[in-house]
Amino acid sequence: MIHGGDLLSYKEFYDGDLVDFSSNINPLGYPQGLEAHLVKSFSSLLAYPDIKYRRLKENLSDYLGCQEESLVLGNGSVELIDGFISLFERVLVFTPSFYEYEARTKVHGKALMSLSYNKDFEVDLEDLSLVKKRDLLILGNPNNPTGLRIKEERLRAIYEVVVEKEAFLLLDEAFYEFTEGYDSIKLFKGEEYRNLAILRASTKFFGLPGLRLGYGVTSSAMARRLEGLLLPWNINSLAEAAGDYIFKDGTYIEKSRAYVKKERDFLSSGIEGLESFKVFSSESNFLLVRLLACDEDKAFNHFLSQGLIIRKCSSFRGLDKSYIRVAVKDRENNKRLLNAFRSLDDYLRKSPASL
Structure with missing residues (x-):
């Protein structure tokens, strides 16, 4: 995976609409009007x-x-x-x-x-x-x-x-x-x-x-x-x-910046409470996460099973298969992502021998 945003490659693996957390686009979309x-x-x-x-x-x-x-x-x-x-x-x-x-x-x-x-x-x-x-x-x-x-x-x-x-x-x-x-x-x-x-x-x-x-x-x-x-x-x-x-559109600019910061903090604090992951601080609309108990492939397949596409990071020189990146979305989808993190964390803590 060299770039995010490639939903077509994974549609056959999930019966439903995929949510793309691999592509870092403003969750509010383009300016109204x-x-x-x-x-x-x-x-x-x-x-x-x-x-x-x-x-x-x-x-x-x-x-x-x-x-x-x-x-x-x-x-x-x-x-x-x-x-x-x-x-x-x-x-x-x-x-x-x-x-x-x-x-x-x-x-x-x-x-x-x-x-x-x-x-x-x-x-x-x-x-x-x-x-x-x-x-x-x-x-x-x-x-x-x-x-x-x-x-x-x-x-x-x-x-x-x-x-x-x-x-x-x-x-x-x-x-x-x-x-x-x-x-x-x-x-x-x-x-x-x-x-x-x-x-x-x-x-x-x-x-x-x-x-x-x-x-x-x-x-x-x-x-x-x-x-x-x-x-x-x-x-x-x-x-x-x-x-x-x-x-x-100055209103859109200020609203977007504030919204992304709020949702980024929401996502980051939710991941921080899970022992299987380390989330890094960010000033953008995405988070880099280190996997402490599995590799990117296991994590990717888990999120895909939940209808979520994340970004594997081993293609970045300097990172290995223990890193993933997730975009900041709207509150509903961010909750869905956090639930997937929690279920993966729960599985990893209960089944360490399977890793």
Whole structure:
């Protein structure tokens, strides 16, 4: 299992509707009213999108608080990750992290250096001594699958090392809106994003994985350089139209952030009380769980028998078969997930010899 969200592969094993806890999408779905807005925009499909995406960039500039000249747009943030990787000869990633960092590096035939997070899933600053001139360092913030965000002081320190070594820092912030605290786009505005790019997307928080709208902030010079690599019209007209709507709904944004935090705390506290599992703290809309009495396959099959799909984590470099990841859903489905955790815990405590 390299990516979550693959329900079709498991439908034959459960007689009913599966609930997908392997895919980390806002449980509230996309903003209310977006469907009607897109229906009104449907006639835009009769023409090409604006090749410069001026209106979309204006909306993003207002939403993110940056200059339009600093914006880059992608068919999902993965296209932007791919583009940045193509510009550098060596890529450094800390593991465990999103699979596509390594995958796209290999596709482009670039050198890859894989480093490990420490026991707290944080970057050890000492490891940055390995960064060289013109390297690309990619960090998830919050990271997937750990859900942890880089502390502000540590992020500043990482950035200072990258600038000093004339390397480049790529922050993948696909889950940013679920978090509280500092905004890295505002944090580095005074630096004019030199040696830095910050990527976000409509996929996770705005509940639109099928729309494929990614965006990023970097220096104006790097933005022009990257745009020269990307295909024209890489954002479709409906994604462009969605940008007229989703970034202006402040009520939805605040409601979603508060709801996910409440449900994440509910899930986390429920799992913490079970002796067969260790749940890690998270600042995103998912939880990393360590299995203390079985492996991911036994856990996966148990949850599947309950109509629930979870994410096995052994495909993440740096994790083994004793880890799983679960998304935060609505209260009804979170209760269902907790009941499945409890029944598995009960079985494991009563039948240790069968493991």
